[in-house]
Amino acid sequence: MRKGLLWAFIVGFCVVYTVSECPIQLDPPSVVVRHGDPVSVNCTMSGEHKGIGWEASVAAVDMVTDVQFVTWRLEHLTDWNTGPRCYVNYMNNTEYAQCQEKLQLIVYKTPDSVSISVVNHTGPMVEGEQYQLQCEIENIAPVRNLTVKWYKGETLENQTSYEDLTKTPVNVSSTLLITPTSTDDGEQYSCVAELELGPEGPEPPPEDKSEPLSINVHYPPFFSNPDDEALEVTEEKEGVPLNCDAQGNPPPAFSWYSPSDHVEKVSQTLIISASLSPGDHVYTCTASNHLGENSKKFTVKVIPRGDQTVLWSLIGVGVGVAVLLIAGYVILKSRADGNSII
Structure with missing residues (x-):
């Protein structure tokens, strides 16, 4: 039995319950940490209390009475379900009370590998036929924060998110149906596993990209x-x-x-x-x-060659007539304007 509960029992017939507004503060209130990295969170009680501590499956902190804050700390966070909660025993009006504040903790792991293949097919593809591409993502967590993005060249073709609440690493598969045309010959497809971890997470979000798959299309x-x-x-x-x-x-x-x-x-x-x-x-x-x-x-x-001679002769006559007509027009217009042409 933890010291906090033992203390409540010793003081007699006091009331221990969780209040709606717990007078403790976590700093930071939520944490995103990479699996294996260090983590440190302070729990502070601003007023008087009878004991404060941390409950957790790893690195729990026993209740202490002579401090205003306690720290939950790990040099290497490797447990996927630590469930850390800070608790405090204090006097609420005329009754003894205990409240708890749960740390919002996300432990993530980038995948061991991301690969892409064609399902049940080898060799060239044929224009107009349908094929299924598959993206294999190994050992990633948490899957609820995963988005798989499909690219053709630099163009985003599709993306998939997941609702699985599993916290531990899992293998994930994503598929994309394509119907290639002649213009797709030589195109490169790739898939990206991206962990969107929110404002407390790293920026840019961690992502791992497969090697490109170049397709050969026959048409x-x-x-x-x-x-x-x-x-x-x-x-x-x-x-x-x-x-x-x-x-x-x-x-x-x-x-x-x-x-x-x-x-x-x-x-x-x-x-x-x-x-x-x-x-x-x-x-x-x-x-x-x-x-x-x-x-x-x-x-x-x-x-025939003779037809070409006649054709060019006719063209020459036409050009000569056009020149004479233009010259006559210029002479007549000049005379009408009172000018002389020398």
Whole structure:
């Protein structure tokens, strides 16, 4: 039996109870301490008393009568449920009373490790399919103060908090569902375990981050410019390239085909022959990998050399007529204004 209770019994038939306003003060009233670190809290009674002390599972302080404060102190706090309470025996009006003040104590521990993996999957992901990422957090406390944050690159994707009141270290798992697209190829996902310990806790809040998980996304080919293309060349033009600019993962294979010219080559770029006959020539490029294929058309219009000569002649005549018309307008306007043109 503790000395405080023994003292109350010895004095006779006195009343021992907890009052609504306990005349003791804790300094500080609440403490956040890392597991294994030191802790020290004073309990002060401003008025007269018959005894003051600390009840705790570790480092309890026996009741003393000749002091105004007592200190609960540990060099290394390793107990998760110490439950420290300061108590005082004093005269309340004409009766003996005892009151207690519980220390608001949070003991925390950062995790041993934080890691991220893909559940039931290895190798590349496929665009449009769903995958589950899992974050494993080992030996963290208290879990009610834990927030798990998921990032894609530097962007916060999701976060989860917990209501478990367990004070001792536990293992925690968090999951994130993703449906990657081609733009996610090479993206890095990570998870962060953050302990939000309130205003008495350390700033910034303790956090541990996993190593990033880089994802490889496979997707069918697509064209940077999906529209069919058309271009004009003259008969003497040589080495006109047709660029089949397609992306895919795995990198696509390319094939070309033209019914009129019987061309079929495997290359991203086709250089058409300079000996093509006048008229339209249609080339189809197909990009393919194991996930699918995509095609687009290139229409090459070959213009005879004579047509080009006539065209440039007409352009020259048009330019000459335009110059004469402008000069005539300037002369007429100057005469109308009374000016002479030399």
